[in-house]
Amino acid sequence: MQERMADALVGKKVVAVRVGDPVVLRALKPVDELLVGRTLRAVVHHGKFLVFTFDGLAMTVNPMLAGIFSVQPVGAKATKDTRLRLEFEGGTELRYRDDVRMGKVYVGIEAPGLADIGPDAGTLDWTEAEFSGRARAKRSEVRNLLQDQTFVSGIGNAYADEILWDAKLHPKRRVGSLTTDETSRFYGSLRSVIAKGLAEVETAMPAQLGKKPRAHMQVRGRAGKPCPRCGATIMRRRKGLDDVDLCPKCQPAPKGQLY
Ligand SMILES: [Zn+2]
Structure with a gap:
């Protein structure tokens, strides 16, 4: 999945952010302010974490066994448990779903525990x-x-x-x-x-x-x-x-x- 996300999205710029549920988010500023206009450079697994590297900022996700990602065309029907959507140029959207809201998405701040994770x-x-x-x-x-x-x-x-x-x-x-x-x-x-x-x-x-x-x-x-x-x-x-x-x-x- 990580490879498919990378194939679909790396090199593209975020044009819009839609927050379905702020409970899963950890950030010091509104996430659209942090992410819109940045280009995704890499998607890498570090243990249980998934790290999206943008120009000058990282978004780290700890899915806690509950979070699921998908890449969809903008406008495709979203399920109720969709917590975050990043729209990229070209009309594709990265969606993060988590029906029990156990996962966490850290934008621009380090995820607790990430520094302790060994190399992939x-x-x-x-x-x-x-x-x-x-x-x-x-x-x-x-x-x-x-x-x-x-x-x-x-x-x-x-x-x-x-x-x-x-x-x-x-x-x-x-x-x-x-x-x-x-x-x-x-x-x-x-x-x-x-x-x-x-x-x-x-x-x-x-x-x-x-x-x-x-x-x-x-x-x-x-x-x-x-x-x-x-x-x-x-x-x-x-x-x-x-x-x-x-x-x-x-x-x-x-x-x-x-x-
Ligand atoms: Zn043997």
Whole structure:
């Protein structure tokens, strides 16, 4: 969705703003005053936040699981839960809907928590040494590290499983226990698995967008099937509220761990 919004709107100027409900807005001035006349330059995810960068100002949205964006022609019927509409030149409108008004839209002010969010996994530009240093500072288990939004953002359960399988690391290995080779594999797998995933998503038919393409997954969702690398049976384990899929042979458990 973020790519489609970017394709439709980046490079265009805001010509009008309609506020359906000021409750979701956080700004120091009326938002039309802040946004009209500015050109949208980028739309980027930072963890749970979506950041719209305009010339000289950012609009950051924390959808809180409730907010939904759409791009519509101006004049298309708007639903009651439409809280904010930005009309762009050329007759397209960005709409923000939120039926329970849990999300927040910050215009020209920083969203609380945004500064603590790590870089997006898809645009990571760390060197291996930088990755290693930052990872070690977290002192956590490798799977928790991948899902720690203050370390790197945007890695869900499925990609965490894929990265660890690719790197041949058990989810409960501690970052501090990794050898230099393992750290290197961990870094390489993080980069390559995410890059491959993004490429898959980009080439997926538009009709499939919205559904997450899973065909390229090697281990996620394949419990009971043979590991594509060694043939051992992939297992699914429970970790807190999450399911974890792994190969027991390629990803041996650290001493004292049952899985
Ligand atoms: Zn295996």
